Amino acid sequence: MAVSEDPRHGGADFGAAMTKRERYFKQVLKMLFGYGIVSWFNRIQAVDHDKIPTTGPVIIAPSHRSNVDTPFLGAVLKREQRFMAKESIFKSPFWTKFIVALGGFPVKRGALDRETLNNARDILARGEMLVVYPEGARQEGPRIKPVFEGAVWIAARAGVPIIPAGIGGTDAVMPIGVKIPRPQKVVIVFGDPFYVGDPNSGKRVKRSELDAAAAELRERLQDVFDRAQILAGTPNRAWSEDEPGINDRNEPWVQD
Numbered sequence: 001m002a003v004s005e006d007p008r009h010g011g012a013d014f015g016a017a018m019t020k021r022e023r024y025f026k027q028v029l030k031m032l033f034g035y036g037i038v039s040w041f042n043r044i045q046a047v048d049h050d051k052i053p054t055t056g057p058v059i060i061a062p063s064h065r066s067n068v069d070t071p072f073l074g075a076v077l078k079r080e081q082r083f084m085a086k087e088s089i090f091k092s093p094f095w096t097k098f099i100v101a102l103g104g105f106p107v108k109r110g111a112l113d114r115e116t117l118n119n120a121r122d123i124l125a126r127g128e129m130l131v132v133y134p135e136g137a138r139q140e141g142p143r144i145k146p147v148f149e150g151a152v153w154i155a156a157r158a159g160v161p162i163i164p165a166g167i168g169g170t171d172a173v174m175p176i177g178v179k180i181p182r183p184q185k186v187v188i189v190f191g192d193p194f195y196v197g198d199p200n201s202g203k204r205v206k207r208s209e210l211d212a213a214a215a216e217l218r219e220r221l222q223d224v225f226d227r228a229q230i231l232a233g234t235p236n237r238a239w240s241e242d243e244p245g246i247n248d249r250n251e252p253w254v255q256d
Contacts, residue, residue: 004115010093014105014115015122022101023080029102030074046076047189047231054079057124057160058193061151061217063144063225064133066170072186073131073167074103082123083131084116117154124158134217138176142229142236144222152196152213159199164191164221168228187231189224 003013018026052058060081062073070083084107090096107116123130132154134147155162169186196213197205205213229236 006090008092009090009096009106012096012100014100015119017126017128018080018082018101018103025101026080026103044072044075044186044188045231047187047228049076049078049190051190051192052077052079052129052163053161053193055127057127057158058129059124059151059155059160059162060129060131060165060190061134061162061221062131062165062188063167063221063228064135064138065140065167066138066174066176068170068174068181069133069138069167070131072170073165073188076188077129079129081129081131084120084133086137117157120154121158124154124160130154134214134221140171140176142226144218144225147214147218147221149210149214152210152217156196156205156210156213159195161193161195162217163193164217164224165189166191166221166224166226166228168225168230169232169234172232172234184234185232187228189228189231191220191224194220 003011052060060073060077062069070085074081080103082103082105085099085104087106087108090099090106105116105119107113120130120132132151134151135145136148139145151162166189167186168189169184172182172184173186174181194216197203197209226236
């Protein structure tokens with residue numbers, strides 16, 4: 001664990017365990033959001049939540065179509081979770097403290113830097129839940145975009161399972177470019193957990209295994225996303241196989 005030297009972060013240690021005060025603050029917000037705001041926006045439904053282990057480290061890998069994905073996901077998850085958030089929102093000591101209290105820590109767009117990797121490692125080493133959006137930024141459309149390798153790389157290094165989570169309906173609640181949320185049912189479907197390689201082998205995961213795991217994650221995430229959209233009443237339109245494939249995106253995840 002290391003304290004951030006960025007003056008905007010106010011000396012935050014993003015890899016440290018949440019304090020009792022931060023946990024209490026997060027629970028209060030979850031109650032207000034989960035039982036107040038969510039009930040006004042119709043209802044939220046979680047499908048196959050029992051696929052998430054009740055203890056131990058795990059990575060949740062959701063689809064990402066709206067700014068409200070994280071709060072809706074947090075409203076249904078029964079365990080405390082930590083999540084990566086774009087670096088630009090950690091713009092002052094006040095906002096940094098607020099986001100950290102919600103469980104967030106910064107990640108650079110398009111790359112997973114060494115500090116972020118260390119924070120993720122520390123979080124999982126304590127047996128916590130980590131939320132990583134494999135598509136990176138918010139996306140539009142029915143197809144899961146080519147995924148970054150961050151989630152599978154972290155899972156391989158930590159030897160923890162990944163659980164895909166399809167979030168349906170949030171692209172109607174608050175799509176990209178819309179500032180005011182709209183009433184809409186939201187459904188989150190959790191998929192089966194899977195490992196990258198053999199977590200008990202002690203061997204370093206090969207590049208071919210990471211590529212295969214990224215492709216598998218994209219396929220699994222597409223499945224639960226399609227199911228969630230149908231259950232939310234906002235079914236995905238048909239998409240073409242001629243769209244860019246998973247290997248058409250060659251962006252580095254680790255920067256030394």
